[in-house]
Amino acid sequence: MxxxxxxxxxxxxxxxxxxxxxxIKLDPDYQRMGGVWTKEKKRLLIDSILNDYDIPxxxxxxxxxxxxxxxxxxxxxxxxxxxxxxxxxxxxxxxTLSSDFEYQRDADVKLSGLSYQDMAQQYPKIRIKFxxxxxxxxxxxxxxxxxxxxxDMFSRLNEAVPLNAAEKRNAIGGEMVSAIREVSEHRFFxxxxxxxxxxxxxxxxxxxxxxxxxxxxxxxRLIDTKKVYLxxxxxxxxxxxxxxxxxxxxxxxxxxxxxxxxFTVRDELLQAQGILVVYFLLFRYAELHMELGKLDRRKLLDxxxxxxxxxxxxxxxxxNSSFALLEFDRLSQQGTNDASSIKERFEILAEFLGxxxxxxx
Numbered sequence: 185m186x187x188x189x190x191x192x193x194x195x196x197x198x199x200x201x202x203x204x205x206x207x208i209k210l211d212p213d214y215q216r217m218g219g220v221w222t223k224e225k226k227r228l229l230i231d232s233i234l235n236d237y238d239i240p241x242x243x244x245x246x247x248x249x250x251x252x253x254x255x256x257x258x259x260x261x262x263x264x265x266x267x268x269x270x271x272x273x274x275x276x277x278x279x280t281l282s283s284d285f286e287y288q289r290d291a292d293v294k295l296s297g298l299s300y301q302d303m304a305q306q307y308p309k310i311r312i313k314f315x316x317x318x319x320x321x322x323x324x325x326x327x328x329x330x331x332x333x334x335x336d337m338f339s340r341l342n343e344a345v346p347l348n349a350a351e352k353r354n355a356i357g358g359e360m361v362s363a364i365r366e367v368s369e370h371r372f373f374x375x376x377x378x379x380x381x382x383x384x385x386x387x388x389x390x391x392x393x394x395x396x397x398x399x400x401x402x403x404x405r406l407i408d409t410k411k412v413y414l415x416x417x418x419x420x421x422x423x424x425x426x427x428x429x430x431x432x433x434x435x436x437x438x439x440x441x442x443x444x445x446x447f448t449v450r451d452e453l454l455q456a457q458g459i460l461v462v463y464f465l466l467f468r469y470a471e472l473h474m475e476l477g478k479l480d481r482r483k484l485l486d487x488x489x490x491x492x493x494x495x496x497x498x499x500x501x502x503x504n505s506s507f508a509l510l511e512f513d514r515l516s517q518q519g520t521n522d523a524s525s526i527k528e529r530f531e532i533l534a535e536f537l538g539x540x541x542x543x544x545x
Contacts, residue, residue: 189324189325189326190322190324191322191323191325192320192322193244196319196320197315197316197319198271198315198316199315199316201319202271202275202315204258205268205272207257208244208257209255209257209259209261210261210265210268211265212245212260212262213354213357213362213365220382221266221269221270224282226273226274226279227279227281227282227285229267229270230271230281231281233317234281234295234310234313234314235287235289236289240267241263241320241321241322242263242267242268242320242321243262243263243264243323244259244260244261244262244321245324245326246258246323246324246325247259259323267319275300276300277300280297280299280302281295281298281299282297283297285297295310349388349411349414350385350387350391351383351384352415353391353414353415353418354387356415356418356422357422358418358422358423359423359425359426360394360418360429361422362429363394363421363433364387364390364391364418365387367390367433367440368387368390370444371440372447373386373389374386375444376443376444376447376448376450376451376454377389377450377454378450378455379454379455388414388457389457392409392414392521393461393464394433394436395407395413395414395417396409396464397435397436397439397468398417401431405523406527407523408522408523409461409521409523409526410521436464438471439464440464442467442476442479443464446467446480448481451481453481453485453488458516458520461526462526462533466537466539469534470539473540473541475539475540478539484537487533487536487537490506490536491509491512494506494509494510495513498510508535512529512532516529
């Protein structure tokens with residue numbers, strides 16, 4: 185029987201946690217990405233601490249002795265990562281107090297625009313007060329590994345927080361979520377992709393590729409790559425299907441290897457997610473039919489330039505413009521996650537590139 189026990193962490197002052205931060209794991213698998221708060225939001229948190237406002241509870245997963253020995257961490261952050269990172273980055277001098285900061289205890293104290301180091305020099309007592317602020321930390325212990333309980337707690341704690349789809353899916357955990365994470369770390373994303381990885385956008389794209397691969401293997405057809413189907417993928421392959429997950433992951437890896445070799449670093453062709461599944465299908469199909477030689481980056485650039493020329497021509501001479509290219513344009517602007525849109529764009533681009541029988545079952 186698994187269970188969860190919670191207790192208040194004693195001696196959880198800002199300075200003590202700062203001193204022990206190497207023992208606190210900020211990025212367990214279920215966590216959202218760090219560094220997503222704006223500077224204004226960070227300053228507001230520091231303002232709240234200096235002015236003795238209550239701040240939301242922080243939750244730590246307390247590791248067992250075995251986990252401590254294996255990982256080197258005593259705790260993993262379930263909820264409160266952004267708050268801890270903000271406090272620590274302020275102490276590291278990464279940002280200052282706002283220019284309109286007011287110290288409510290004493291209006292004569294002028295802290296506006298000061299860094300943590302400035303405050304330590306000019307107002308040492310206030311710096312000591314900040315360091316001594318007791319953060320409301322709750323520790324969570326579980327029986328055994330029971331990681332599912334921790335992931336469930338993370339999801340529940342963040343129900344009122346605007347997590348995006350990728351962050352919510354990451355919190356589901358399990359074998360497929362691990363595969364999504366591994367695929368998102370492929371060099372195609374970390375080296376070739378031009379769009380930012382803010383809030384797990386690489387994982388979102390990776391999940392779409394894994395979903396596409398699974399349905400082509402199982403059903404020989406495409407499926408919408410919308411949130412509901414991506415979430416169902418994570419839940420369906422949560423546990424007990426390691427072999428199936430590994431096969432899907434490895435197939436996606438092989439296709440991404442070919443894609444990574446074809447595109448350049450931070451390639452301008454990869455600056456939006458909407459086209460990625462189409463490219464994925466092109467390379468998957470071309471490898472299957474031994475036609476990878478037809479997938480030349482220059483031809484992909486030519487296709488994009490052809491879209492632009494055709495768009496301009498349609499404004500003056502619609503009858504003689506290419507309907508296929510206009511349709512590709514339209515589908516690229518709306519419903520990019522619909523299976524019908526993905527299929528039609530794939531077939532248009534595959535035909536342009538000269539692939540044999542460019543049709544998906």
